[in-house]
Amino acid sequence: MKQLNLSVVISSFLLGLSIVISSLIISNSGDRELNKDKINEKEYKPLMTIQETAEYLKITESQVKTIISSEDTMLRTSGLSGKLFPVIRIGTDNYISTEDLKDWLKDSTALRKQY
Structure with a gap:
């Protein structure tokens, strides 16, 4: 036992x-x-600067600025289809919405936008 x-x-x-x-x-x-x-x-970060956006997209800051100005021009002159680049202007500074940037990227890729 x-x-x-x-x-x-x-x-x-x-x-x-x-x-x-x-x-x-x-x-x-x-x-x-x-x-x-x-x-x-x-x-x-819910908002990114132009520099942070350029780093995120692996492009230059001038390319990001070109996208912003191109869409502004197209919106004023002829209208624009699809999602707009998610820029927010606060005073003289531009900020980009992190979440909306992902949506814009998918939409722009699907529409094969060129800048």
Whole structure:
């Protein structure tokens, strides 16, 4: 009988140990996901400057300015189909909406716009 009790104790200990270890592994992986979201929140900006937009699109600042001025001209003269470049003017500064830029990019690509 003593050997049966010893094997039950050892089995119970190993089972408890495996539960504790698996709990630690699961909690650490959850923490990594939360930290990743926090990092993305810090990096996310609802508005970008012309320079940041150029870096995001991997083009030059002058190309971004050309897009803005071209769309302004087309809008005033002949009307423009599709989404407009998401520029917001605050005083003399231009800012670009991060979320709307993604939509504009998809729409401009689909319409094969040229600037």
